[in-house]
Amino acid sequence: MxxxxxxxxxxxxxxxxxxxxxxxxxxxxxxxxxxxxxxxxxxxxxxxxxxxxxxxxxxxxxxxxxxxxxxxxxxxxxxxxxxxxxxxxxxxxxxxxxxxxxxxxxxxxxxxxxxxxxxxxxxxxxxxxxxxxxxxxxxxxxxxxxxxxxxxxxxxxxxxxxxxxxxxxxxxxxxxxxxxxxxxxxxxxxxxxxxxxxxxxxxxxxxxxxxxxxxxxxxxxxxDMLGGDILSFELENNYYSGRWQEKLKNLPWVKSFSWENNSFSLTTELGERRIPEIMEMARQEGLAIKSVHLHKPSLEDVYLYFTGRKIRDEDGILETRNQRAKRLSWRR
Ligand SMILES: Nc1ncnc2c1ncn2[C@@H]1O[C@H](COP(=O)(O)OP(=O)(O)OP(=O)(O)O)[C@@H](O)[C@H]1O
Ligand SMILES: [Mg+2]
Incomplete structure (x- = not known):
């Protein structure tokens, strides 16, 4: 029961x-x-x-x-x-x-x-x-x-x-x-x-x-519903190669992929383990990577995904216990 x-x-x-x-x-x-x-x-x-x-x-x-x-x-x-x-x-x-x-x-x-x-x-x-x-x-x-x-x-x-x-x-x-x-x-x-x-x-x-x-x-x-970790790579210079991007996108473990000027992001499970592989692919392509950012989805991301907004109040400030007591005091 x-x-x-x-x-x-x-x-x-x-x-x-x-x-x-x-x-x-x-x-x-x-x-x-x-x-x-x-x-x-x-x-x-x-x-x-x-x-x-x-x-x-x-x-x-x-x-x-x-x-x-x-x-x-x-x-x-x-x-x-x-x-x-x-x-x-x-x-x-x-x-x-x-x-x-x-x-x-x-x-x-x-x-x-x-x-x-x-x-x-x-x-x-x-x-x-x-x-x-x-x-x-x-x-x-x-x-x-x-x-x-x-x-x-x-x-x-x-x-x-x-x-x-x-x-x-x-x-x-x-x-x-x-x-x-x-x-x-x-x-x-x-x-x-x-x-x-x-x-x-x-x-x-x-x-x-x-x-x-x-x-x-x-x-x-x-x-997990959001598709695993979010990995972002920033390049030294702007770069465009349709062929190379296709190659990244078609890696079997990449769930989603996006590219913008000098950076690209992908979602994958076990993101930290994929960093060396991507770095090596970039090296072979002659690209210099400036920074890597790994972001594990949090419940905050889940919340944002389902509601389209953050959990905080509209003004971005969370009500404290005292503020709430004050707001509700007229009820007593
Ligand atoms: N006794 C009541 N009379 C009229 N409306 C009420 C009463 N209690 C709650 N409400 C309304 O019902 C809705 C839900 O309120 P509730 O207190 O359940 O929200 P909550 O999720 O607990 O919010 P909070 O995070 O501020 O505690 C609100 O619109 C609130 O104004
Ligand atoms: Mg409540």
Missing amino acids: EAIRVEDLTKHFEGIVAVNQIRFEVKQGELFGLLGPNGAGKTTTINLLATLLKPTSGRAWVAGYDILTERNQVRRSIGIVFQDPALDVKLTGRENLEFHAMMYGYSKAERQIKIKEVLKLVDLEDKADLLVEKYSGGMKRRLEIARGLIHEPKVLFLDEPTLGLDAQTRRKIWEYIKKLNQEKKVTIILTTHYLEEADYLCQKVAIMDRGVIIAMDEPQKLK
Whole structure:
């Protein structure tokens, strides 16, 4: 049985189609990424699966339970770390966890054991009795992950777990997420704007745009769809020989080829291994090569290929957690 099964799930908000007939499955123990720009429908998808929103149409099952008819069972089976921070900053880390554990009905003795365990997992044992308002952004995020794990969920939703954190803290959080998935066998669904994060962590990703899933596969397979590595050669001088270009183009391992004045590019698998061969062919032709550039397709290239634009906002700036909190503050 898969951990999550989604069939034609759709959510309308006053005239907006936030999620539009999406379908996907997540296997047990999988780390699955939902990628997409602001407003793509990622959070709405998570809220639907977590039974915090009711779908307009379509169906889904989480840990085998129907999100429409078995909401309590779904809620027991999941943990969720919200995109917007949701900690009581006037309490200590431990008190935040205590409160959450009480809501799940654990006894005092059970709470002590669970809290100790989750604090250890995110390396916050020595900060447990500090007020959360004194925590750094990364520490708060780790505490939220710990809280999401207290009741040992089978499925954990992480909505933008590292948004707005510095690169070093993000990497640390990646390690906790990996550990959880590998050692605790928790199925994880995470959303992110950071394509390198999805590439590093996720076994499978779905790219979402305007409520629709436009591509879904293992990160490497998506990159392979672009035809392998991109190799570019710059020549000392302009050169044109139809015969020589044909020869390059017809090499059995060249997938695509383009030529412009004093440079040419080709896509091929295992690009680094083909460089010497091309250099030798150029030498025989009497051409001097000025520079070689090897570019491995990234998920960023895949994203660009499918959406025709970069994942950043129109103004090219990624919204930080604080900016987002400010933008949404009127809702509260
Ligand atoms: N409660 C709501 N009422 C009305 N519209 C909503 C509501 N929640 C979300 N939307 C709209 O639905 C669309 C999808 O929003 P959603 O929050 O799911 O996007 P997202 O992919 O999580 O974006 P972000 O990367 O900014 O978090 C947006 O157009 C948003 O304005
Ligand atoms: Mg969101």
